[in-house]
Amino acid sequence: MKTNATDPAFDRQLAEAAAIAAVMRQRREAQARRGRLLKHAFLIAASCVMLYPLFWLLSASVKPENEIFTSLSLWPTVFQFDNYTKGWNALPMSFSVFYINSAIVTGLSVIGNLLSCSFAAYAFARLRFNGRNFFFALMMLTLMIPYHVVLIPQYVEFLKLGWVNTYLPLIVPKFLASDVFFVFLMIQFFRQLPRELDEAAEIDGCSPFKIYWRIILPLSLPAMGTAAIFSFIWIWEDFLGPLIYLNDIKTFTVPLALRLFVDSQGESAFGQMFAMSVTSLVPVIIFFVLFQKLIIRGIATTGMK
Amino acid sequence: MRRFITRNAPGYTFLLPWLIGFFLLTLGPILASLYLSFTKYDMVSAPRWVGWDNYVYMFTRDRRFWKALHVTFSYVALAVPARLIMALAVAMILDKGLRSISLYRAIFYLPSLLGSSIAIAILWRQLFAKDGAVNAVLSFVGIDGPSWITDPNTSLYTLVVLAMWQFGSPMLIFLAGLRSIPKDLYEAAEIDGTPAWRQFTRITLPLLAPVIFFNLVLQTIDAFKTFSSVFIISHGNGAPADSLLFYTVYLFNEAFSFFRMGYASALAWVLLVIIAVFTGLAFLSSKYWVHYENERD
Amino acid sequence: MTKITRRTLLGTMGAAAAASAMSAIPGFAAERTIRHFWWGNPERDKRTFAVIDLFQKHHAGIKVSGETIGWKDYWTKMATQTAGSNMADLIQMDYRYLFEYVHRGALKPLDEYVGKTLMLADFDAAPLSGGKVDGKLYGLNIGSNSQVLVYNNKAFADAGITADVINWTREDFPAICEKITSASGGKMKGSDDLSTSVDIMQVWVRQNGREFYDADGKVTATADDIASFWDYWAQMRKAGVVSGKDRTVVINPPLSETGIVTGGTAISQFWSNQMVGIQALMKDKVGAAMFPHKKDGPYGQYIKPSMFMSLTRDVKDVDAAIAYMNDWVNDPESTQVLGLERGIPCSPKVRAALKPTLSDTEKDAVAFFDAIQDRVGKLPLPEPKGAGEVYELFTRTASEVVLDKIKPAEAAGQFIQDAQDIVDRAR
Known part of the structure; x- marks a missing residue:
């Protein structure tokens, strides 16, 4: 059987086309390489600006107390590494206690946040019910009130419940979708998924819960990853809630403990405070690195049409 | 009736946690603050009803209220666009074709991690001091910079710069949004030979619109409510010469330094109305530029 | 495998949370x-x-x-x-x-x-x-403590100053600031500009023979008191012997940002119980001084809890x-x-028992305290409600004077009036 491949004219054409394509590819690649190089140059320069505070913090964490404010140099005259060991045990409780407390509060809160906020977001974004717009507007309003004026009524409320000096005021609201930021964030992502998905599933007899669990959540991994990262960071770093609700130093979280180092009008231990600040960044960075994979993995799963 | 229930049941079931939280935990304190805004309340003795006095005083006699509004509006107008553009630009650069992207992403998020810690306050005051690093750099190009952070004419800009520099969270959200745009759309456009800027306006912007909208609304609300960073950088009092008297800093001091929780609550409700108006406008405008997949026909 | 670890982790966390939530609840013990x-x-x-x-x-x-x-x-x-x-x-x-x-x-x-x-x-x-x-x-x-000007011993020695820092006067002070400034070639100013300091303003008013408030909460300090205080510092500012306005307009700086700690000036103002904290942030040794008094007048300072x-x-x-x-x-x-x-x-008994255990800086603080005993005046009368806000008004108005937005005399008149308004509103 005669095939095109044996036709010399066609072969020539094919070769020419291939050659042109190759040249073009080479050009494109060269261009892309140049672009990448430029990008990297820009990003590395920008990284230096972004990393400066970290270097500053690292340097301050090993400086002697009387040098932090008197010398602008990033290089300490003496490296005082015992800021770390001393700082860890400088307070009435060792920092291990504060870390465990923070892990409990943050861990439970993040789970609560992701579950309850995605529930509410699913309702607002994909289900129809009477009063949806009304409740959405109400929810957005709660985001707008300055926190400091609800602080006291809220404190009185939790006091009546007998929750003050426990972790409940910090954790329970997270299971009740109190962080409207995340509800709204998830709504925006959920609404971007094609409607045919639920319709098809509904025809197949899927319950709303099944649609939420099997279709919406898996397709929203970038959004969930983002939400996980933010909740972790914000709750880990939250200071005002623990300040108001925790009295006993045994129950303090890391950010609250960090504030015990500094007395703006008296004796402070800045070096140790900075050293402990550095350690408190470690869990956050680890969590960030782990969960940002979810954001990337998004491509593979949402690449469908 | 039964149809009404079956139609609404799933929605309310999923909304239940939020509803419980709202009615049992959130609503009460919010209404309480509304009530307190009509009282004189020093947090020690019981609140005393004063009618509209707080609001009248605010609009007719309180010069610092207007000053605080002015500072806050200037900040919102500068910081929100600056931060959003910065975040989107960086997210676009990071979105495509780089192997070390996750490293950069972590690095670019770092300033936001430090949030409004004491370290940032000290660092910022050192950087923008008369003999600080910023002026050292400027002196290379022959500019003799002011003492940025303590000069009332420039202090606000140092906070705008801080806002720009802590662009991590909107950037990450943009990135998640970009990652959710189906890649085959770009591939198709590539084959059609659509130029890059056209891909941006035809594919990226429309599909990213819900996320842009989200960031716009949330960043605006956040900017109006900016507190921690200013509070810690200005040592809690809006100095120098009230140039950093952000609305919430003023509110906080009225409440907790001067024992005027009633007046502070009134201030809060005025801010709430202002924010609600802006957010409402944003939602109205969104009908024209934000389209959602699940509403597309 | 991962599932198990995750579940175990959650389990432990939950149990720990429950346990600590329990322990945090005030016990029902008879204790x-x-x-x-x-x-x-x-x-x-x-x-x-x-x-x-x-x-x-x-x-x-x-x-x-x-x-x-x-x-x-x-x-x-x-x-x-x-x-x-x-x-x-x-x-x-x-x-x-x-x-x-x-x-x-x-x-x-x-x-x-x-x-x-x-x-x-x-x-x-x-x-x-x-x-x-x-x-x-x-x-x-x-x-107890008292107002104190903390000075840098080395800077004083370098400038050859041997002033009696307990008995010096308002006239001595600018000259000493001048000496320090010129001895350091302008790098170190004589003193922080204290025109925004409420504590020092109050001392100044008392040196003029008045209290800031009377027993009924009326403002008894005069516009002249305040204007002369701001003028005093304005002149030193003009001469360039106190810290620049960019430093002065920072209100309530933490210890770490005061002139003496950063090395920008040789004198800053504190309360005497803060001395140990300041010394810890500094390399040079510090000493304690009274605020210079009005010649032949009262010293104005007081000892307060x-x-x-x-x-x-x-x-x-x-x-x-x-x-x-x-x-x-x-x-x-x-x-x-x-x-x-x-x-x-x-308690004198407690003081005596503590004496042998003091550190060098603490000894200095005690010596300063002993030295001022005969020179301090009575405690001011209890302040009216709203006093805290008057303080803030003072520092704010003082910053505007420092920034040349308003003349001292005009600002002082307005301040006295606004201060009275605040106290009246708080009643």
């Missing part, structure tokens, strides 16, 4: 418990918890729950707890906030316990009476609380642990 809340720093917290341990050892059956946080956050938390009627039984009070809290009915007087369970007989009367409001004792003095311990209206177990208070100021072991950290104790 008596009192809460003590103070603002602190690592050093103070360590000493205070040690005293709590001592007390619990001496008084079996009473548990003290120590609660602490830094100065700024302390007052936010305090206000919240006050609003919720959940104040600690015993709180640390500041001289400036004492009147605000007493006038609003948040504290209980101690008079009925004095001499019975609270033994204060041999205490210095003057510093003790600083805790009195409207004739009743609302705050137990747990340390730096901190009080107060009984709150929410107190549950008064007897236990008073017993704890009493140990704080009398028990030899406890007072030894506390040292001078909160200020100079007003």
Whole structure:
């Protein structure tokens, strides 16, 4: 059987086309390489600006107390590494206690946040019910009130419940979708998924819960990853809630403990405070690195049409 | 009736946690603050009803209220666009074709991690001091910079710069949004030979619109409510010469330094109305530029 | 595998949360418990918890729950707890906030316990009476202090200054600042510009023979007092011998940002119990000076309680609380642990016992304190409600003067009027 491949004219054409394509590819690649190089140059320069505070913090964490404010140099005259060991045990409780407390509060809160906020977001974004717009507007309003004026009524409320000096005021609201930021964030992502998905599933007899669990959540991994990262960071770093609700130093979280180092009008231990600040960044960075994979993995799963 | 229930049941079931939280935990304190805004309340003795006095005083006699509004509006107008553009630009650069992207992403998020810690306050005051690093750099190009952070004419800009520099969270959200745009759309456009800027306006912007909208609304609300960073950088009092008297800093001091929780609550409700108006406008405008997949026909 | 670890982790976390939530709930045990809340720093917290341990050892059956946080956050938390009627039984009070809290009915007087369970007989009367409001004792003095100008010894030596820093006058001061500035080639100014300092302004007004407020809460300082004070500093500013305006307009800087610590100036103003904290941030040795007085006039300074311990209206177990208070100021072991950290104790017995244990800086602080004893005036009268806001108004107006936005004379007139308005509004 005669095939095109044996036709010399066609072969020539094919070769020419291939050659042109190759040249073009080479050009494109060269261009892309140049672009990448430029990008990297820009990003590395920008990284230096972004990393400066970290270097500053690292340097301050090993400086002697009387040098932090008197010398602008990033290089300490003496490296005082015992800021770390001393700082860890400088307070009435060792920092291990504060870390465990923070892990409990943050861990439970993040789970609560992701579950309850995605529930509410699913309702607002994909289900129809009477009063949806009304409740959405109400929810957005709660985001707008300055926190400091609800602080006291809220404190009185939790006091009546007998929750003050426990972790409940910090954790329970997270299971009740109190962080409207995340509800709204998830709504925006959920609404971007094609409607045919639920319709098809509904025809197949899927319950709303099944649609939420099997279709919406898996397709929203970038959004969930983002939400996980933010909740972790914000709750880990939250200071005002623990300040108001925790009295006993045994129950303090890391950010609250960090504030015990500094007395703006008296004796402070800045070096140790900075050293402990550095350690408190470690869990956050680890969590960030782990969960940002979810954001990337998004491509593979949402690449469908 | 039964149809009404079956139609609404799933929605309310999923909304239940939020509803419980709202009615049992959130609503009460919010209404309480509304009530307190009509009282004189020093947090020690019981609140005393004063009618509209707080609001009248605010609009007719309180010069610092207007000053605080002015500072806050200037900040919102500068910081929100600056931060959003910065975040989107960086997210676009990071979105495509780089192997070390996750490293950069972590690095670019770092300033936001430090949030409004004491370290940032000290660092910022050192950087923008008369003999600080910023002026050292400027002196290379022959500019003799002011003492940025303590000069009332420039202090606000140092906070705008801080806002720009802590662009991590909107950037990450943009990135998640970009990652959710189906890649085959770009591939198709590539084959059609659509130029890059056209891909941006035809594919990226429309599909990213819900996320842009989200960031716009949330960043605006956040900017109006900016507190921690200013509070810690200005040592809690809006100095120098009230140039950093952000609305919430003023509110906080009225409440907790001067024992005027009633007046502070009134201030809060005025801010709430202002924010609600802006957010409402944003939602109205969104009908024209934000389209959602699940509403597309 | 991952699933199991994750579940186990969650399980442990849940259990731990439950356990700690439980333990955090005040126990139902028959044990008596009192809460003590103070603002602190690592050093103070360590000493205070040690005293709590001592007390619990001496008084079996009473548990003290120590609660602490830094100065700024302390007052936010305090206000919240006050609003919720959940104040600690015993709180640390500041001289400036004492009147605000007493006038609003948040504290209980101690008079009925004095001499019975609270033994204060041999205490210095003057510093003790600083805790009195409207004739009743609302705050137990747990340390005294006074205004102090802290100076850099090395800078003074380098400039060849041998002034008598206790008896120097308003006329001496600018000349000394000039000397320091020129000796350092302008790198180190003589002093911080103190025109925004309420404490120094108050001293200035007292040097002129007046108090800031009278007993009825009327502002008795005159516009001339304030204008002359701002003029005094304006001239030094013009001469370039005090810190520049970019430094001055920073209100309430932390210790770490004051001129003497950063090396920008040779003199900064503090309260005497802060000296140890300042020395810790500095390489050069520091000394203590009085604010220069008006020639042939009064010195204007006064000794005030730096901190009080107060009984709150929410107190549950008064007897236990008073017993704890009493140990704080009398028990030899406890007072030894506390040292001078909160200020100079007003029991002569305690002071004598502490003498051999003092550090160099503490010795300097005590010497300064002894030197000023005969030169200080009476405590100012209790301030009216709204005084805190007047202070803020003062620093704000002073910054505008420093920035040349308004002339001293004009600003002073307006300030006196606005101050009166604030006090009237707070009534």
